[in-house]
Amino acid sequence: MSPWDGVKIAVLLFVAAVAQVSDFSQINVFGAAPDLLLVTLVAISLLRGSVAGAVGGFFAGLIVDIASLGTLGLTSLVLTLAGFWIGRYGETTGRDRGHAPYLSIAVVTVLFEVGLLVVHFVLGESAPGGALFSSLAPAVALNLVVTGPVYWLVRRLLRPQALGDLSAEVQLLG
Amino acid sequence: MLVSLTLLTISFRSPTSGALHDIQGVGSTVLRPFQIAASRVARPFRDAYDYFDGLANAKSENAKLRKELAWYQSHLLLSVEHARQEKALSNLLHYIEGPKFPNGYRAVTARVISASSSPFSRSLVITAGSSAGIRLDAPVVSGNGLVGIVSNLYPDTAVVTLLSDAQTVVPARDVETNARGVVHPSGAGGLILDQVAKQLSVRAGDQIVTLGTIDPRYPDLYPSDIPIGRVTYAHATDTSSFLQVELQPYANLNSLQAVSVLVATKKHHK
Numbered sequence: 491m492s493p494w495d496g497v498k499i500a501v502l503l504f505v506a507a508v509a510q511v512s513d514f515s516q517i518n519v520f521g522a523a524p525d526l527l528l529v530t531l532v533a534i535s536l537l538r539g540s541v542a543g544a545v546g547g548f549f550a551g552l553i554v555d556i557a558s559l560g561t562l563g564l565t566s567l568v569l570t571l572a573g574f575w576i577g578r579y580g581e582t583t584g585r586d587r588g589h590a591p592y593l594s595i596a597v598v599t600v601l602f603e604v605g606l607l608v609v610h611f612v613l614g615e616s617a618p619g620g621a622l623f624s625s626l627a628p629a630v631a632l633n634l635v636v637t638g639p640v641y642w643l644v645r646r647l648l649r650p651q652a653l654g655d656l657s658a659e660v661q662l663l664g
Numbered sequence: 665m666l667v668s669l670t671l672l673t674i675s676f677r678s679p680t681s682g683a684l685h686d687i688q689g690v691g692s693t694v695l696r697p698f699q700i701a702a703s704r705v706a707r708p709f710r711d712a713y714d715y716f717d718g719l720a721n722a723k724s725e726n727a728k729l730r731k732e733l734a735w736y737q738s739h740l741l742l743s744v745e746h747a748r749q750e751k752a753l754s755n756l757l758h759y760i761e762g763p764k765f766p767n768g769y770r771a772v773t774a775r776v777i778s779a780s781s782s783p784f785s786r787s788l789v790i791t792a793g794s795s796a797g798i799r800l801d802a803p804v805v806s807g808n809g810l811v812g813i814v815s816n817l818y819p820d821t822a823v824v825t826l827l828s829d830a831q832t833v834v835p836a837r838d839v840e841t842n843a844r845g846v847v848h849p850s851g852a853g854g855l856i857l858d859q860v861a862k863q864l865s866v867r868a869g870d871q872i873v874t875l876g877t878i879d880p881r882y883p884d885l886y887p888s889d890i891p892i893g894r895v896t897y898a899h900a901t902d903t904s905s906f907l908q909v910e911l912q913p914y915a916n917l918n919s920l921q922a923v924s925v926l927v928a929t930k931k932h933h934k
Binding site for chain 1: 665667668669670671672673674675676679684688689691692695698699700702703705706710777778779780781782783784785787789816818821823829830831918919
């Protein structure tokens with residue numbers, strides 16, 4: 491990954507994090523809001539791999555925690571895991587698959603929300619499972635709606651890497 | 665991950681003080697111009713949505729408002745007469761009033777720069793903090809009614825935990841029947857007036873306001889008589905000891921642009 495790519499990723503995630511905290515989090519459709527930051531992070535992770543995903547997830551989460559004056563480290567922890575995991579998927583089986591962004595978003599949205607629920611529960615904070623699961627389907631649907639344009643934009647800014655730049659642990663034969 | 669866990673541990677152990685809290689406050693101040701810029705960029709889209717949403721609901725809202733106006737007009741003269749009588753009787757009884765909204769409070773109005781509406785936390789971040797005289801646990805209102813309470817404080821910003829947050833509990837009463845209970849969010853995302861004995865009367869359309877301090881030994885965080893909402897559903901069942909009462913909050917908790925924090929102008933009795 492070139493330094494110029496790093497700058498582009500940093501700007502993308504910063505803008506997405508600020509927009510998420512300031513605007514997108516106030517949208518309420520059936521108790522859910524689209525997560526622009528998560529979708530942007532997934533797109534970056536798919537195109538630039540697990541290290542970019544994990545590092546980007548950590549700093550983007552930190553911006554969210556600072557801007558929303560929430561518990562520091564909470565969002566970073568969950569986004570770091572999400573970025574790394576989707577990055578690994580992108581480096582291996584998910585690359586060049588048209589459905590990869592949509593599948594990743596659907597799965598990661600569920601895991602992200604459940605992950606937050608677990609962390610809140612472990613910390614002894616309010617962890618309303620009922621409210622979370624009732625808003626899960628709208629949250630997945632809203633994130634899938636924004637996936638198309640966000641992935642298109644991120645793909646234009648970060649061109650897919652050559653095969654040699656990707657992890658060689660799993661090679662597709664087809 | 666280790667850094668995240670370390671930050672999480674330190675932040676969780678001292679959520680309202682400490683070096684990390686101060687750093688977070690500074691970080692929030694640095695990010696504030698970007699948040700305001702993002703809000704301004706999104707403002708035309710939000711206004712356009714609100715405009716079309718308002719148009720769609722204008723007809724039914726107009727009919728509702730006409731009905732309400734007729735009701736208020738019919739009660740105005742009665743209320744004026746009651747107020748005159750209450751003043752005269754209070755003077756006769758040498759009645760000492762407790763802290764009551766809005767007397768004894770000044771309002772610090774601040775812009776909302778971010779909002780969290782996740783199932784875990786319903787809160788706002790506002791552009792005023794301890795430097796504006798705001799204190800922890802100060803009640804927060806909008807033009808329409810109670811919004812929540814200040815739950816975390818920084819020099820230039822504050823976190824407001826909303827009425828709809830799972831951890832919020834507000835002692836309240838029915839203005840019409842004086843039935844007392846506590847307002848908290850329901851599992852479905854609305855508000856309920858809980859712990860109202862089945863023998864008491866609460867009807868759909870009744871107004872619910874904050875109860876305030878009853879016993880000075882146990883002061884309430886909220887002054888009395890701040891409007892909270894209107895009862896939309898009230899029902900008694902054979903299996904429950906309490907009434908099932910659902911509320912529609914007066915404040916639109918999902919689209920607040922600005923709020924007022926109530927700061928006590930003098931120390932009330934504790």
